[in-house]
Structure formats: C-alpha cells, structure tokens
C-alpha cells in the first residue's frame with residue numbers, strides 16, 4: 445500500500461513537470477486522438493485478437509443470417525468483415541466511419557477478401573442523414589468514448605434502425621479496470637496516458653457504465669447489459685497497452701501534453717511489463733449492451 449502511494453506520488457511529480465499547461469487544440473467538433481489508417485492497423489488487429497471472441501459471442505445472440513447491419517465507427521472494418529460472414533450472402537453490412545484514412549484501408553482490406561455483401565460509407569456518428577434505408581441492427585464498438593456527445597449517437601441511430609431493430613454497443617469501461625497480477629506500478633503509466641487522451645478528446649471514458657440507463661430512458665428497451673474482461677494471454681494481445689500509448693504519441697506531443705522522450709521511456713517500461721510472462725494482464729472491462737428500438 446505504502447509502496448503504491450510512493451509510486452503514485454512519483455508519477456504525479458513526473459506528470460506535473462511534463463504534462464503541464466496544455467494548450468489543447470481541437471479540430472472541429474471532434475478530436476480523435478489515436479492514429480488512423482495503416483499506421484494504426486497493427487494495434488487494431490491486436491485489439492481485435494483480444495476482444496473479438498467476446499464480441500462475437502455477444503453478437504451471435506442478436507445478428508441473424510439475412511440481416512442488414514450498420515457498423516458505426518467501423519475503423520478498418522475488421523469486425524465489419526466478421527459480421528458480413530455472420531449475415532451471409534442474403535444479408536449485408538455497411539461500415540461507416542468519419543475518417544477517410546480508416547475507410548480507404550477498410551475498402552482495401554475488404555476488396556482483397558472479396559466480400560460481396562460489405563460496403564463502406566463516410567459519415568459522422570452524430571449525423572446519419574446521408575445513410576439511406578433502415579437496418580435490422582446497428583453495431584457500435586469502441587466509438588462512444590471518442591465522442592463529445594455520445595447521447596446524440598443514440599438519437600441518430602433511431603433514424604436508421606427499423607422499429608424493433610437492435611442497437612448493440614460495446615465500449616470499454618474506465619481505466620481503473622485494467623489490472624496486473626501481481627500489482628505492477630507500470631499499469632499506472634498506461635492510466636496516465638489514457639487520462640491525457642481523455643483530456644484532449646474532452647470525452648467520457650466511463651460512458652459504458654451509464655449508457656444502458658440512458659438508452660432505457662430514451663426510447664430503447666435494454667435487453668442485456670453485461671461486462672466482459674479480456675485476459676491478455678498471448679504476446680500480441682499483451683502488446684495492446686503499449687501500442688495504444690504509441691498510437692497517441694503524435695497527438696499528445698502536438699498538444700504539448702508530454703515530451704517525446706518521456707513518453708517513449710514510459711512506453712518502453714510498459715513494453716517490459718508486457719514482455720514479462722509472470723505478470724498476468726487484464727484488459728479494460730468491456731460493457732456489452734443490447735437494446736431494442738421501441
């Protein structure tokens with residue numbers, strides 16, 4: 445306990461000297477702080493490796509063959525492809541993202557896999573007026589924590605979901621859910637960087653805890669609201685923490701949140717922890733919400 449307090453104190457000193465007086469620039473209404481496109485593909489592949497077994501178990505309960513599914517905030521479309529397989533040739537999937545780079549990558553990867561029932565379109569999750577037709581299912585994974593107004597997304601979804609259609613949300617809980625066993629101080633470095641990301645994005649990293657209640661009061665019937673916590677039990681899954689930190693490097697530096705040298709040294713320390721198989725690592729708790737549009 446005393447050891448942990450000393451470590452926290454040292455980290456506080458480290459951060460007040462480096463994170464300093466941030467002059468956070470914001471671009472438009474959003475500032476997605478992570479990297480996009482090819483630069484971030486490997487991180488997202490490792491993320492998918494860690495969480496997809498949990499996601500697919502959840503999705504299979506609600507997505508059926510022949511469904512028309514919208515994957516909102518699809519990124520490079522790794523899950524969009526999995527869903528395209530679930531719905532089969534009689535169904536279809538539309539992946540939507542606001543990043544041109546993510547969509548270009550998603551299209552490239554999907555074309556090499558030759559999915560006939562998967563397409564992509566550019567739109568922001570808080571304005572779906574461009575999206576034509578209605579869907580049986582809208583799936584949103586790891587998007588809400590990047591939105592300044594995640595509640596508007598649920599309103600927009602109403603405009604594209606069929607009555608009785610399903611909204612499926614998967615989102616990470618806050619960083620106080622990540623764990624190392626035995627406790628390792630380097631877990632605090634990950635949390636600190638997460639906090640800087642949240643500051644820049646001006647978004648809420650604990651939205652998953654309350655989103656179900658919000659949906660229930662706003663036109664949806666919540667039929668499932670549970671959590672899963674992926675265990676990081678392979679070398680690539682264990683890289684998720686350091687790769688997340690790396691993905692933020694450009695933005696953190698642009699926003700004067702930390703020096704490159706300091707961040708790199710923190711990343712190296714986290715990589716060492718990830719490389720030590722004697723330390724068990726548990727990823728963020730993931731909230732899984734299924735709601736029906738009433």
Ligand SMILES: C[S@@+](CC[C@H](N)C(=O)[O-])C[C@H]1O[C@@H](n2cnc3c(N)ncnc32)[C@H](O)[C@@H]1O
Pocket residue numbers: 474476480488492516517518519520522523540541542543546567568569570584585586587590591
């Ligand atoms: C962490 S990635 C998740 C990608 C994918 N859903 C997955 O689970 O692998 C978040 C994605 O949301 C996209 N995004 C962020 N803000 C958005 C917005 N306002 N509208 C649409 N997409 C957005 C980003 O471009 C990024 O591709």
